[in-house]
Amino acid sequence: MSSNQDLSRLYPTRIDIPAEARSQIVTILNQSLAATLDLKTQTKQAHWNVKGTDFYQLHELFDEMAGELNEYVDMVAERVTALGGYAFGTARLAAANSILPEYPLDILAGIDHVTALADRYAAYAKHIREAIDKTNDLGDADTADLYTEVSRTIDKRLWFLEAHLQVLEIKAGNGAAATTSRKPVAVK
Numbered sequence: 058m059s060s061n062q063d064l065s066r067l068y069p070t071r072i073d074i075p076a077e078a079r080s081q082i083v084t085i086l087n088q089s090l091a092a093t094l095d096l097k098t099q100t101k102q103a104h105w106n107v108k109g110t111d112f113y114q115l116h117e118l119f120d121e122m123a124g125e126l127n128e129y130v131d132m133v134a135e136r137v138t139a140l141g142g143y144a145f146g147t148a149r150l151a152a153a154n155s156i157l158p159e160y161p162l163d164i165l166a167g168i169d170h171v172t173a174l175a176d177r178y179a180a181y182a183k184h185i186r187e188a189i190d191k192t193n194d195l196g197d198a199d200t201a202d203l204y205t206e207v208s209r210t211i212d213k214r215l216w217f218l219e220a221h222l223q224v225l226e227i228k229a230g231n232g233a234a235a236t237t238s239r240k241p242v243a244v245k
């Protein structure tokens with residue numbers, strides 16, 4: 058990574074959180090910014106390309122979810138700048154810094170899009186939950202609160218997605234799926 062892509066870059070500010078803590082917090086936030094932008098575009102990808110008998114409800118659901126993520130992109134980026142950091146939010150930077158794998162380009166059916174998104178929402182939910190604790194430990198209750206708000210919505214959306222899948226997993230005789238989650242998607 059070249060020095061001008063240092064996610065911890067800081068500008069002078071009068072805010073009372075020490076620079077050492079702020080540089081760690083803006084690094085975490087910039088990682089979240091990349092993952093949120095990535096997840097938003099992947100959710101739009103599903104919105105556009107989903108097919109099947111559930112087309113309309115999934116098309117609408119995915120758009121609602123992408124809209125929420127779009128709001129979080131702005132919230133996260135502006136928390137970076139409020140802390141004196143530089144927001145790394147272009148598409149190229151998001152692709153380079155995101156923890157998520159690329160969206161599968163060979164799927165069509167609604168259930169496959171729901172599964173691909175559930176895997177990615179679960180990985181993103183884990184990242185966000187870890188960020189709550191990390192930013193709390195760094196003495197920034199406001200950023201931890203921002204993450205808590207995001208976390209609550211993402212868990213709810215994971216439920217919406219998994220509600221499409223759980224009945225199939227139970228019907229398939231995979232009772233364990235009801236109590237333990239599937240093998241999680243590989244995270245970079």
Ligand SMILES: [Fe+2]
Pocket residue numbers: 104120
């Ligand atoms: Fe649309």
